[in-house]
Amino acid sequence: GAVVSQHPSRVICKSGTSVKIECRSLDFQATTMFWYRQFPKQSLMLMATSNEGSKATYEQGVEKDKFLINHASLTLSTLTVTSAHPEDSSFYICSAQKESGGNNQPQHFGDGTRLSIL
Amino acid sequence: GENVEQHPSTLSVQEGDSAVIKCTYSDSASNYFPWYKQELGKRPQLIIDIRSNVGEKKDQRIAVTLNKTAKHFSLHITETQPEDSAVYFCAALKGGYSTLTFGKGTMLLVSP
Secondary structure (H helix, E strand, O other): OOOEEEEOOEEEEOOOOOEEEEEEEOOOOOOEEEEEEEOOOOOOEEEEEEEOOOOOEEOOOOOOOOEEEEEEEOOEEEEEEOOOOHHHOEEEEEEEEOOOOOOOOOEEEOOOEEEEEO | OOOEEEEOOEEEEEOOOOEEEEEEEOOOOOOEEEEEEEOOOOOEEEEEEEEOOOOEEEEOOEEEEEEOOOOEEEEEEOOOOHHHOEEEEEEEEOOOOOOOEEOOOEEEEEEO
């Protein structure tokens, strides 16, 4: 299998709070994990690519100081939304790709985190 | 960079009919094309994928075709069922650990 676990599934917090989301590959090693953001009725927008042991690669327009990514091991990546504001409310989804020589392995998604900032 | 166009944005069919969703991509170097199904509030789930060395792949009621020359690929669902109702996303990837580029999604509604 290829199971990706994401926690928490739902967060409701006050403006100014920092929120950490964890993404774990449970039964495989993932050199690379991806973080997406999805607004209602829209597609998945890639925020950043998380590489184990190195700095994340952020997509254009995504503030790296706002969305901190840490990929400390081959099975865990975290996304921290710092000083979250209502406009950061969204559905955040991670995905992980099996480490297999980089030969077009599919991405497997976590369950997502619905973040609501009051 | 890669650009993936997906049509239609919504598709309504009667149970038992076939459904076809089409995508085009811009980067001829793309060589891997997965399709994901996403139910409301849930994770995208990989339902089928195709690599550029084949033109068609089938898995029960689901099939995907790829035309590399025209740079388009399609998802075909036969004998649709109400539980097929969801948003379907196509995507394209250039290879290795490149990033996936997603289409905007197609909301499929299958009426009983």
